Amino acid sequence: MDVKELGFELAHIGINQSDAEEGRRTADALCALFGFESRETDGSYFVNEQFEIMKKPFLGELGHIAIRTTDTERAMAYLREKGIGFDESTAGRGDDGRVRVIYFDRDIAGFRFHLAQK
Known part of the structure; x- marks a missing residue:
């Protein structure tokens, strides 16, 4: 990808x-x-x-950083290949059931990153 x-x-x-x-x-x-x-x-x-x-x-020692993407679920698959895990309890889903927002399962440099659907 x-x-x-x-x-x-x-x-x-x-x-x-x-x-x-x-x-x-x-x-x-x-x-x-x-x-x-x-x-x-x-x-x-x-x-x-x-x-x-x-x-x-809130989540993250210092805070959080939101990253937009064209396709949250494809982005999750891509990032999983890079060793990133996700906190499923933070998943927000659209009416279609697809993930629209989700946080990583750990901090990077004191920040908890999350993906957000464009």
């Missing part, structure tokens, strides 16, 4: 914070520094859609 067919690209970087207040301060600081917009979700603040500031510690 040609890796370019999978269309890997950075979706966002998730940054773990101790609580919602710290998360809000971090989101506000990034917005003030760079003129970014933010939106709040139940568990995080998305800043410019490229940073997800968590309201509490």
Whole structure:
């Protein structure tokens, strides 16, 4: 399989914070520094859609990195050949039953990577 067919690209970087207040301060600081917009979700603040500031510690020692792909399930097969395992308990599936999002089963450089369907 040609890796370019999978269309890997950075979706966002998730940054773990101790609580919602710290998360809000971090989101506000990034917005003030760079003129970014933010939106709040139940568990995080998305800043410019490229940073997800968590309201509490989440997967990954430091946070997580989301990687988009054209085909999550084919990407999983490709990465399994590279020795990557997946945490099936994190799998989100579409109406068709196919995996749309899933986290690796371990950190890389303090970050838990996850795949996301384009």
